Structures are given as C-alpha cells and as structure tokens.
C-alpha cells in the first residue's frame with residue numbers, strides 16, 4: 001500500500017501541496033480530481049519520488065519512500081503529462097530504448113515489448129515513425145513506456161488531455177483492462193469529472209493544494225444528499241423569469257443558458273407549484289423538466305463556489 005501523510009510542498013513560500021493525506025491499496029483505481037493548479041502533479045511528483053517533499057511523508061508498505069525510494073520505484077510506473085518520446089524512432093524502437101536504459105534483460109525486454117504493444121493497441125504500426133503518429137497514439141506509447149517493467153502501481157497524470165475522443169476512449173478502456181485483468185493499481189489524475197466517475201473506485205478532490213473531499217463516488221455525492229439538481233427545458237429563456245427564480249429562497253446555484261435552466265433544490269421541497277406559477281407569470285413555456293442526482297462537478301461547485309473547468 002502507498003500512503004501519503006501530511007504531504008506538503010512549498011515553492012518559494014507559495015504552498016503547492018498543503019497537508020495532503022491519501023492512500024492507494026493494491027488493485028484499486030484512485031482518482032485525483034481537481035482544476036488546473038490544484039496540486040495534483042506536484043503530489044504525484046512527490047509520490048513517484050521525483051521531487052522531495054517540504055514536509056510530511058510518502059510510505060510504501062509502511063516504509064519511508066524518501067529514505068528508501070528503490071522499493072517503490074521497482075513496482076511503480078509513471079505516465080507523465082508531457083509526452084517524452086523519440087519522434088525519429090518507431091514505437092518498438094522507443095520501447096527498446098527505454099527498456100534498455102532501465103537495464104531490463106534482453107530476452108525479457110523482447111517479450112515485454114510485444115505484450116505492451118498489444119496492451120496499448122499499437123501492434124499493427126511496426127514501421128511508422130512516432131513523428132507521424134496522432135496525439136492519441138503518442139499518448140498511448142507514452143503509457144506503454146511506463147508499462148514495460150510490469151508495474152503493480154501506475155500513476156497517470158492527465159493522460160487524455162488534448163486528444164481525439166476515439167483515443168481517449170481507447171485509453172480509458174486500457175486503464176480498465178490493466179486494472180481488471182492484471183490487478184494493477186492506478187492513480188489517475190484528471191480535471192475531467194466524467195473520466196474519474198467512470199474509472200475510479202475512490203476519489204480525492206483537490207483544490208488549492210488541499211484535499212477538500214474524499215471517499216467513494218457515493219460517499220462524495222452524499223455531501224449533497226440533501227439536494228437535487230433540476231434541469232428545465234424552456235421554449236425561450238427570459239431574464240425576468242431567471243430573476244424571479246433567483247428570488248426564491250428554497251433554490252440555489254441557478255444557471256441559465258440558451259433554453260436550458262438548472263438549479264439546486266432541497267430534496268423534500270415541493271417546488272413544482274412555485275415553478276409553474278413563475279412560468280405562468282412570465283409567459284414562459286416549460287417544454288420539459290428533469291430531476292437529477294448530484295454529480296462530482298456539483299459537489300466541487302458546492303465546496304468551492306467554482307466549476308472544475310473555469
């Protein structure tokens with residue numbers, strides 16, 4: 001098990017990571033969710049022994065990683081946010097190169113390269129140079145490099161940023177397979193709430209260097225268990241209608257865009273008579289309405305007053 005205890009990193013007095021506590025058990029997928037600058041990359045840089053903490057500890061099987069980094073390094077793969085590949089080489093040549101600088105035995109490396117190429121879905125691109133790859137293919141190869149030594153824990157730092165939807169789905173499916181078939185533990189950082197919801201068993205939500213919520217999806221959403229989100233589809237949005245909604249004390253987080261309006265309301269509130277009366281008053285035609293359970297995005301908004309992707 002990897003444990004992070006009161007982990008802190010300060011850059012020139014500015015706190016990038018502030019007293020973070022988290023753990024990852026073998027075989028689970030843990031999500032680190034947070035907006036840009038939340039401290040996710042800095043946390044995993046310390047987790048993967050790339051930078052030293054200012055305070056706190058990283059433990060692997062109860063032993064300090066700072067004092068003894070090699071035990072964790074042996075079982076850890078890291079997929080960095082930046083693509084680090086040789087573009088004048090093929091995928092196989094890149095894997096060959098990265099395997100040999102890790103001093104992997106020749107026969108083992110040969111075998112692992114074939115397995116990894118299949119895992120990342122690049123087995124049918126033997127002659128193509130990486131410079132001719134799409135962004136998504138490069139990301140897949142970047143993941144492949146981290147898989148060469150068959151890690152038990154894999155850290156992935158925003159692996160789907162800036163790639164096409166097809167490659168994104170491929171990466172998400174690969175992550176699921178690695179976890180389900182090989183029991184690999186994955187630490188997955190993202191600012192895409194849907195990815196974290198789809199993949200992760202447990203989630204840590206970070207903001208401004210701190211963990212502001214953690215637990216299973218259900219536990220985190222239970223923070224808002226007293227509220228539902230209501231989505232209205234109108235024929236046409238009017239400002240008077242929105243203003244009148246904003247005056248209602250029982251509803252909050254009102255947003256209106258084009259013909260869609262959303263707001264939060266306490267679960268036990270019977271808001272329909274009030275809503276229909278406002279529609280009637282402002283001659284707004286209500287085409288449909290939907291009551292939804294809260295999402296992780298709603299929890300983030302509730303805790304910070306901001307959206308994840310602003």
Ligand SMILES: Nc1ncnc2c1ncn2[C@@H]1O[C@H](COP(=O)(O)OP(=O)(O)OP(=O)(O)O)[C@@H](O)[C@H]1O
Nearest residue numbers: 011015016034035036037038039040041042043158
């Ligand atoms: N080497 C550094 N020197 C100074 N400040 C840094 C350094 N690395 C990170 N920071 C600052 O620490 C804070 C956290 O950054 P970090 O990259 O960990 O966030 P993040 O959640 O990974 O965001 P992103 O998704 O943009 O990578 C930011 O304010 C960032 O500017």
